[in-house]
């Protein structure tokens with residue numbers, strides 16, 4: 001046993017201090033003081049390193065290094081994943097040395113000649129040719145051809161593993177487990193006995209192979225050693241989101257097990273955002289989760305109808321109305337009066353409607369809102385809020401008109417088009433809808449672009465009231481959420497929903513394609529931070545840097561998101577992230593696709609089925625020619641499906657029954 005505290009010599013020398021030149025170059029001239037100075041190296045170095053035959057001890061941790069001497073003959077992609085996924089702490093180092101092609105070819109020629117000679121001498125002597133030699137020869141010939149053509153290159157590959165443990169016994173145990181796992185992969189590891197120091201250094205990320213135990217490998221085999229592994233995301237229960245692109249396992253996840261239930265989806269247009277979320281909706285409904293969605297593209301209609309959901313359209317011609325002044329009579333959250341909350345929410349709404357306001361105008365609006373409620377007999381006292389008719393926008397308009405301030409008139413003017421003008425029918429009515437279904441969608445496509453954020457705000461407020469009234473496991477989907485992020489007030493409202501959703505067992509899903517709009521708003525960033533699930537699908541090159549910085553994506557992940565296909569992306573859930581491919585069954589696909597070609601085809605198919613059914617019905621209802629004078633007699637016929645009554649039908653039985661029954665043979 002030797003004690004070698006200088007083992008880190010040569011390692012610590014390589015540690016560069018930030019902003020400084022390599023240590024060797026700036027080493028000051030040794031002065032009289034130098035030996036007494038404490039450097040960073042002194043601080044981070046262990047107090048002692050003990051090198052034994054088969055282990056190394058640094059302070060109180062034990063380490064043991066293995067090198068690999070043999071590999072399986074055939075490997076499949078990612079065959080090293082059991083090693084990378086090994087349950088214990090271990091470090092793996094792979095060394096790949098390119099080898100000059102010419103030398104390899106010469107060597108191979110000799111080996112091939114030898115094998116051919118062996119086979120032909122076997123044949124001459126009338127012996128059966130050794131099948132393993134035959135197989136090896138075939139392998140070698142195909143490799144030789146590939147090397148000669150330059151399709152394959154040749155490498156030397158070294159694989160080293162260091163395991164660590166807190167005690168020697170534990171180290172032995174882990175070593176045994178590792179050897180067993182590798183054995184199952186047909187990999188033969190050897191302990192680097194008497195070379196523990198070299199082994200340890202070899203595995204450190206210094207690229208200094210001091211063990212130098214290598215094996216020849218062509219490119220294709222080498223490529224399969226690359227550890228494309230990721231954490232699995234397969235829960236026992238939850239929704240199937242897709243397929244893990246790395247290992248083909250299913251990504252099954254229950255968002256209601258995380259610290260909050262919110263999710264955000266970012267991707268460029270057409271990347272499959274809505275598709276993925278529709279799939280989640282479809283599968284969540286099966287797990288008894290209720291779903292409410294705001295759908296600015298009327299994309300969820302087919303799905304909603306197929307599932308028997310409630311689809312509420314907002315537009316100039318639609319009948320559905322929501323009065324933004326509605327007061328929900330629920331037990332207010334602690335320290336919050338329902339009217340105060342409502343006025344704050346309305347205040348935000350009218351700031352979106354009216355645009356920029358001066359502080360004076362803001363205070364006028366504030367007072368006008370209070371007065372509007374007061375005129376209906378509604379004050380801060382919860383008792384006054386019961387069973388009252390709620391004010392409308394026109395009541396606010398009247399209050400503003402009646403105010404003395406000059407500015408009030410200008411506010412009223414900005415509101416006028418919602419009371420008298422083009423938009424009068426839209427928001428200026430009492431609420432006439434209710435959320436009763438397990439799946440409710442609000443469609444806002446028929447609204448003008450400029451009105452959509454306003455409508456979405458009103459709808460969101462309406463939904464939020466319902467959610468607070470009755471706690472259920474719910475998902476609220478806001479597609480094209482950037483409409484709400486365009487305005488500071490609605491962005492803030494959305495953020496407050498995201499923040500408080502958990503309390504009401506609600507998972508908020510925000511979908512957006514406009515990353516810029518979403519992330520430049522400080523509330524957008526906050527919503528992302530308040531979402532345990534983050535889904536990134538194909539990104540636009542212009543947005544990738546912003547997204548990459550926000551989600552701390554590696555260069556490879558950025559590239560992956562730029563190049564991915566429709567429905568492919570990265571799924572972040574808490575600490576885990578996996579590359580995912582979203583797939584639906586053909587039945588599901590029919591309900592959720594938004595491809596106009598496919599939708600047309602599905603419609604035609606439905607129409608055809610309908611027509612065929614109609615034709616059949618018409619045929620069946622045609623009265624059979626039957627002389628009216630003939631009385632209807634019970635018909636004898638064998639019955640396949642109906643239960644067979646054993647007795648003759650009693651006279652009181654209806655005719656239809658007797659028609660189906662078998663007449664008892666006459667005695």
Ligand SMILES: Nc1ncnc2c1ncn2[C@@H]1O[C@H](COP(=O)(O)OP(=O)(O)O)[C@@H](O)[C@H]1O
Pocket residue numbers: 267268269270271272273274275276566567568581582583584592593594595596
């Ligand atoms: N995983 C998928 N598999 C098959 N088709 C998909 C998938 N994801 C999306 N699509 C198709 O791609 C198109 C765009 O998808 P969509 O969800 O509407 O995009 P986005 O909402 O991101 O703009 C649609 O026609 C949809 O049917």
Ligand SMILES: [Mg+2]
Pocket residue numbers: 273274275479
């Ligand atoms: Mg979409």
